[in-house]
Amino acid sequence: MQAGARTRAPVLSVRGIRKAFGGTAVLHGIDLDLAAGEVLALVGENGAGKSTLLNIICGALRADGGSIRLDGTERHWGGPRHAMQAGIAFVHQELSVIRSLSVAENIRLGDYCARRTGFVDRAAMRADAAARLAELGAQHVRPELRAGRLGTADQQFVEIAKSLTGDLRVLILDEPTSSLTPFEADALFAVMRRLAARDVAIVFISHRLEEVFAVADRIAVLRDGRLVSDRPAATSRREAVIADMTGRGGLVAPSARPQPSTDVVLAATALRDRGWLGPIELTVRAGEIIGVFGLVGAGRSELLELLAGLRRPGGGTVRLFDGGGLPGSPGEAWARRIAFLPEDRKAAGILPNLSLLENMLLSWRRTMPAWLRLTREQRAAAPLLRRLAVRASSPRQRLRTLSGGNQQKVVLGRCLAVAPRLLLLDEPTRGVDIATKAEIYTTIGELAADGMAVIFASSELPEVLALATRVMVLARGQQRLLAENAGLEEAAVLSAAFRFQTEPAEA
Amino acid sequence: MAEVEARRIEGNPPATARLAVRTILQERREASVAAMLVIVFALLSAASPFFLTERNLFNVARQLSVVAIVALGQALVIIAGGIDLSVGSVIGLAAVLAAMATDATGSPALGIVAALATGGATGIVNGMLVTRARINPFITTLGTLSVARGTALLVTNGNPRAFDNWAAFLGGGRIFNVPVQFLLLILLAACMWIFAVRTRWGRDAYAVGDNARAARLAGLNVVFTRNMVFTISGLLAGLGGLLLAGMLANANPNLGLGYELDVIAAVILGGVALTGGRGSIGGVVIGAALMGLLRNAFVLLNVSGYWQTITIGLVVIIAVGADSFNRKTEDD
Numbered sequence: 005m006q007a008g009a010r011t012r013a014p015v016l017s018v019r020g021i022r023k024a025f026g027g028t029a030v031l032h033g034i035d036l037d038l039a040a041g042e043v044l045a046l047v048g049e050n051g052a053g054k055s056t057l058l059n060i061i062c063g064a065l066r067a068d069g070g071s072i073r074l075d076g077t078e079r080h081w082g083g084p085r086h087a088m089q090a091g092i093a094f095v096h097q098e099l100s101v102i103r104s105l106s107v108a109e110n111i112r113l114g115d116y117c118a119r120r121t122g123f124v125d126r127a128a129m130r131a132d133a134a135a136r137l138a139e140l141g142a143q144h145v146r147p148e149l150r151a152g153r154l155g156t157a158d159q160q161f162v163e164i165a166k167s168l169t170g171d172l173r174v175l176i177l178d179e180p181t182s183s184l185t186p187f188e189a190d191a192l193f194a195v196m197r198r199l200a201a202r203d204v205a206i207v208f209i210s211h212r213l214e215e216v217f218a219v220a221d222r223i224a225v226l227r228d229g230r231l232v233s234d235r236p237a238a239t240s241r242r243e244a245v246i247a248d249m250t251g252r253g254g255l256v257a258p259s260a261r262p263q264p265s266t267d268v269v270l271a272a273t274a275l276r277d278r279g280w281l282g283p284i285e286l287t288v289r290a291g292e293i294i295g296v297f298g299l300v301g302a303g304r305s306e307l308l309e310l311l312a313g314l315r316r317p318g319g320g321t322v323r324l325f326d327g328g329g330l331p332g333s334p335g336e337a338w339a340r341r342i343a344f345l346p347e348d349r350k351a352a353g354i355l356p357n358l359s360l361l362e363n364m365l366l367s368w369r370r371t372m373p374a375w376l377r378l379t380r381e382q383r384a385a386a387p388l389l390r391r392l393a394v395r396a397s398s399p400r401q402r403l404r405t406l407s408g409g410n411q412q413k414v415v416l417g418r419c420l421a422v423a424p425r426l427l428l429l430d431e432p433t434r435g436v437d438i439a440t441k442a443e444i445y446t447t448i449g450e451l452a453a454d455g456m457a458v459i460f461a462s463s464e465l466p467e468v469l470a471l472a473t474r475v476m477v478l479a480r481g482q483q484r485l486l487a488e489n490a491g492l493e494e495a496a497v498l499s500a501a502f503r504f505q506t507e508p509a510e511a
Numbered sequence: 512m513a514e515v516e517a518r519r520i521e522g523n524p525p526a527t528a529r530l531a532v533r534t535i536l537q538e539r540r541e542a543s544v545a546a547m548l549v550i551v552f553a554l555l556s557a558a559s560p561f562f563l564t565e566r567n568l569f570n571v572a573r574q575l576s577v578v579a580i581v582a583l584g585q586a587l588v589i590i591a592g593g594i595d596l597s598v599g600s601v602i603g604l605a606a607v608l609a610a611m612a613t614d615a616t617g618s619p620a621l622g623i624v625a626a627l628a629t630g631g632a633t634g635i636v637n638g639m640l641v642t643r644a645r646i647n648p649f650i651t652t653l654g655t656l657s658v659a660r661g662t663a664l665l666v667t668n669g670n671p672r673a674f675d676n677w678a679a680f681l682g683g684g685r686i687f688n689v690p691v692q693f694l695l696l697i698l699l700a701a702c703m704w705i706f707a708v709r710t711r712w713g714r715d716a717y718a719v720g721d722n723a724r725a726a727r728l729a730g731l732n733v734v735f736t737r738n739m740v741f742t743i744s745g746l747l748a749g750l751g752g753l754l755l756a757g758m759l760a761n762a763n764p765n766l767g768l769g770y771e772l773d774v775i776a777a778v779i780l781g782g783v784a785l786t787g788g789r790g791s792i793g794g795v796v797i798g799a800a801l802m803g804l805l806r807n808a809f810v811l812l813n814v815s816g817y818w819q820t821i822t823i824g825l826v827v828i829i830a831v832g833a834d835s836f837n838r839k840t841e842d843d
Binding site: 312314334335337338339344346351352353354355356357358362366367369370372374375376418 | 709710711712714717718721722724725726727728729730731732784788789
């Protein structure tokens with residue numbers, strides 16, 4: 005497209021951006037430059053101000069002070085649409101494709117290539133959509149398909165294609181990989197590089213440092229509303245970035261691996277669900293932490309849901325610590341002290357309008373008389389609030405006013421409140437900042453040391469390797485690996501997880 | 512609670528009393544509706560010499576009681592994320608079946624039982640259709656609205672029946688000049704308030720309405736909760752039919768026609784979110800009382816009843832509009 009001459013000129017230049025919400029300062033004067041064709045990773049803990057900054061850049065929020073220059077001219081956005089017309093596009097973490105419309109209609113949302121008569125030119129719309137998708141290297145997404153039938157990664161391509169007009173200058177991606185498999189994420193990175201080669205400047209937020217180092221040219225760290233560092237990715241060290249994010253060094257991994265006892269909590273043989281999961285062979289002892297790794301669609305969630313009573317088994321036998329088989333419903337699971345933390349916090353975990361206290365004691369209340377007593381509830385919640393270090397002004401606070409990390413702690417607290425024998429965690433740290441992650445890891449380690457059996461599923465390999473005592477790998481519902489974590493090679497886990505991808509003949 | 516870590520407090524605590532009042536108004540919609548109630552009350556006291564008479568106030572109390580009682584059940588359904596459109600028809604069906612049961616057996620006590628059983632049974636059917644057949648509550652109760660009204664017309668052949676016996680005392684009677692209906696309302700509102708706030712079943716209704724999937728995954732019995740709220744709503748609508756028939760000494764198959772809209776308006780006006788999970792029983796009673804006062808205002812001030820209908824519609828829109836406006840500024 006454009007000549008390489010402008011590659012070094014800053015496309016976007018941000019100076020002294022300040023923002024406060026209700027008297028609380030969120031951004032204290034941010035300076036940031038972005039050159040054409042550059043990929044910038046913006047990292048920092050939840051609440052550091054990343055989203056606020058990007059929302060100001062894309063016109064969704066108005067700054068209290070400071071200036072934004074695009075191609076050297078100072079701009080004041082009237083709203084996101086205004087910024088978009090000027091060439092700044094924002095792809096939100098929660099994708100906003102309209103599921104019932106076709107891919108082409110989504111890409112041309114609003115004008116639909118309509119003729120003057122008001123009738124939609126379907127052929128032109130399809131051709132344009134196909135051209136844009138091809139430009140991204142996503143030819144496999146068919147323009148006439150209903151967008152709701154696409155996977156998350158393809159929906160994301162549709163969103164990016166939507167913003168892909170001739171004058172796209174800056175593309176902003178808010179946690180684009182949070183719900184992608186490593187495989188899909190690689191495809192997204194390829195798209196990002198392709199756009200960067202076209203001189204589009206890209207900013208993305210991520211909590212996964214591996215991908216930050218893999219794809220970014222520069223890494224900017226925000227902490228407490230200040231830009232604490234901004235450096236080239238090639239010459240930066242991971243530890244230094246973490247130190248900038250947390251204000252201290254190193255991610256704390258549980259130091260002492262708990263010793264499993266001989267107490268068998270779960271023994272599953274040839275366990276299957278009614279779909280394609282299984283057979284699973286697994287014995288879990290008290291004090292063990294089983295990390296289940298696999299790509300999206302590998303059956304991680306399905307396995308946990310089966311154990312939590314959400315899915316019917318299709319075969320095999322299971323014997324639990326109390327001598328019974330699989331629970332028949334979530335209610336029965338909780339009553340038998342099998343606690344389950346679901347993957348999608350917003351859709352399946354929190355009760356946003358109820359208080360922190362009620363959210364935490366929701367399952368615990370089943371074990372108590374139906375007549376509620378406030379003192380009893382406060383007594384039950386106090387140790388959990390302390391142990392999990394939930395940051396809130398009051399236990400009466402509505403849960404939706406808490407940050408994502410604190411919401412996650414509350415949902416984890418709901419599990420701990422029933423003093424479970426078997427704790428099932430699906431993506432326990434999704435969308436949680438690094439400091440909270442470390443706290444959650446420490447808590448899980450302590451719980452196992454106290455004799456709880458933990459099975460957790462994760463799509464982040466470092467998390468599995470940091471936390472698990474034994475690792476199980478699933479691929480397309482098949483159990484590919486079950487091994488002690490100690491001495492396990494990262495490559496072995498990955499190759500087990502990807503085996504089906506590379507050898508489709510094996511089905 | 513001192514144990515709670517308060518390391519990062521979101522927003523600042525209100526520094527002045529004025530700020531505190533504003534926060535209360537924003538946090539609790541029922542407070543702003545209560546303020547409206549007080550204003551209307553004061554204006555009416557000034558505007559009409561008849562308003563503050565015992566006779567008029569008790570009349571208002573009697574007129575708002577049935578709507579308010581049925582609204583208690585409706586509130587629970589809406590809090591649990593549903594809606595019950597059938598309540599108006601259940602009022603009519605319960606009234607005529609109560610009259611017929613009394614006529615057939617000569618026992619007004621059986622008439623009372625018939626009214627409550629009619630309401631409870633319709634509620635159970637609604638609950639079963641929603642939870643077992645998985646039909647959307649709006650559609651389900653739109654269907655039972657029609658079926659119940661049709662049944663009431665069918666069994667009576669469209670003719671009103673007299674309902675003039677001691678059971679009518681519940682609807683038409685007075686104790687120390689206070690309408691019995693109103694006393695029932697106070698009693699039931701207190702019970703419902705305790706039920707909603709102080710029992711697990713009540714809190715489960717909130718939890719299911721706020722996020723049904725999360726509630727189910729946390730081990731709550733969502734099916735039971737939904738059946739329960741529809742049954743309670745049906746029971747209270749059945750009681751409403753008995754009270755109306757008693758007040759009029761007459762059971763008309765068209766009794767309660769369109770009541771569902773008044774009832775839902777009172778619930779929404781009282782601060783219950785149509786999306787579920789939020790609202791309070793106290794607010795619902797205040798909402799129903801405000802609607803009752805507005806109705807009375809038009810009678811006392813001798814303004815056309817048509818204006819009354821328009822005004823109530825506007826009040827609901829303004830109250831709910833102000834609420835979402837407040838919430839929007841809070842989210843920014």
